[in-house]
Amino acid sequence: MTLESETHGSRISTALIVILVIAVLAIAAATEFDLIAREYAKRGVGGAMALLLLVLGNQMPKLVLPVAARQANPGPVLAAERFSATILVIAGLAALAVWIWWPAAQMMPLAGAIVLAGFGLAMANWARVILTGGASAAEASTSLLASQPRMTALMLLHALFWVAVIFLADSIWGDAVSRWLTLPFILLNGGVAYLYSRRFKRQD
Amino acid sequence: MNNAFKALSDPTRRRVLELLKQGPLSAGELADQFKVSKSTMSAHFAILREAGLVVSEKHGKSVVYQLQISVLEDALLGFAKLFGWEMSAIPQAATAPDEDKETET
Numbered sequence: 001m002t003l004e005s006e007t008h009g010s011r012i013s014t015a016l017i018v019i020l021v022i023a024v025l026a027i028a029a030a031t032e033f034d035l036i037a038r039e040y041a042k043r044g045v046g047g048a049m050a051l052l053l054l055v056l057g058n059q060m061p062k063l064v065l066p067v068a069a070r071q072a073n074p075g076p077v078l079a080a081e082r083f084s085a086t087i088l089v090i091a092g093l094a095a096l097a098v099w100i101w102w103p104a105a106q107m108m109p110l111a112g113a114i115v116l117a118g119f120g121l122a123m124a125n126w127a128r129v130i131l132t133g134g135a136s137a138a139e140a141s142t143s144l145l146a147s148q149p150r151m152t153a154l155m156l157l158h159a160l161f162w163v164a165v166i167f168l169a170d171s172i173w174g175d176a177v178s179r180w181l182t183l184p185f186i187l188l189n190g191g192v193a194y195l196y197s198r199r200f201k202r203q204d
Numbered sequence: 205m206n207n208a209f210k211a212l213s214d215p216t217r218r219r220v221l222e223l224l225k226q227g228p229l230s231a232g233e234l235a236d237q238f239k240v241s242k243s244t245m246s247a248h249f250a251i252l253r254e255a256g257l258v259v260s261e262k263h264g265k266s267v268v269y270q271l272q273i274s275v276l277e278d279a280l281l282g283f284a285k286l287f288g289w290e291m292s293a294i295p296q297a298a299t300a301p302d303e304d305k306e307t308e309t
Contacts, residue, residue: 058275059274061273067261082225089275
C-alpha cells in the first residue's frame with residue numbers, strides 16, 4: 001500500500017528543495033569567480049539552508065504512514081511528530097530572518113545556534129515522549145524511518161543539522177575546526193544510510 | 205492551497221480534522237460524532253481528501269482516515285477555529301463519490 005503523499009503540495013516542496021540545492025551550488029560557483037560579494041554569498045547560502053529546513057519541517061507531517069505501520073494508539077507519536085515539525089519550521093523561519101536582516105558579523109553563529117536549538121528541542125520532545133511512556137523507542141524510530149520519503153527527509157535534516165554545527169563551530173573556532181567536522185558528518189550519514197538499507201531490506 | 209481554504213472553511217470538516225489529530229479513525233467512527241447523514245459526511249470526506257488534508261485506506265469493508273496536514277495547514281486550521289471561518293456551504297450528498305457510498309461503514 002502506498003500512502004506517501006503524492007500530492008500537489010509535496011511535488012512543489014520537492015521541486016523547491018531541488019531549486020534550493022541548485023541555488024546554493026550556483027552561489028558557491030559565483031563566489032569562486034568573484035561575481036558575488038562574500039557577505040551576500042553567505043547570506044544567500046544560509047538563507048537557502050534555512051528555507052530548506054522550513055520546507056522540510058512543514059512537509060514532514062504530510063508524509064503519512066499506512067495505518068498498519070502504526071502502533072495501536074498512535075496519538076502520542078503523532079503529537080510528537082507535529083510538535084517537532086512545528087519547532088523545525090519556527091527555527092527555519094527565525095534563521096531565515098537572521099540571514100536576511102542581522103548584521104554580518106553575528107549572523108552565522110546566531111543562525112547556527114537557532115537551528116541547533118530547534119533540533120535540540122525536537123529531539124528533547126521525542127525523548128520526553130519515550131521517557132513518559134507515550135511511545136517505545138521502536139515506535140518512535142518506526143515513525144521516523146518507516147517510509148522512504150520520511151527516510152529521505154531525515155537524511156536531509158541530518159545534513160542540515162551538521163551545516164548548523166559547522167556554521168557555529170566556524171564562527172567560534174575558525175575554518176580548521178569546520179573541516180574536521182565533516183568527518184563525523186560523513187560517518188553518521190553512513191550510519192543513517194546503513195539503517196535505511198537494513199530497514200528496507202527487511203521489508204523486501 | 206485554494207482547496208485547503210475551502211476545506212477549512214466548514215466547521216464540520218474542521219472538527220473532523222481535530223478528531224483525526226488523536227489518530228486514524230474509520231469513516232463510521234467519524235460519522236458517529238456528527239448528527240448529519242452519511243452521504244453528507246461522505247461529501248465532507250471527499251472535500252478533505254481532495255484538499256490533501258486527509259488520506260484514506262481501505263481496511264476490509266471500512267475506510268480508515270488519517271490526518272495529512274502540513275505545519276502551515278495546521279496553523280491555518282488553528283486560525284480558522286479561532287476566527288470561525290465559514291465561507292461556503294457543503295455540496296449536496298449527490299456530489300459524494302460513489303466509492304464512499306459503497307464502502308464507508
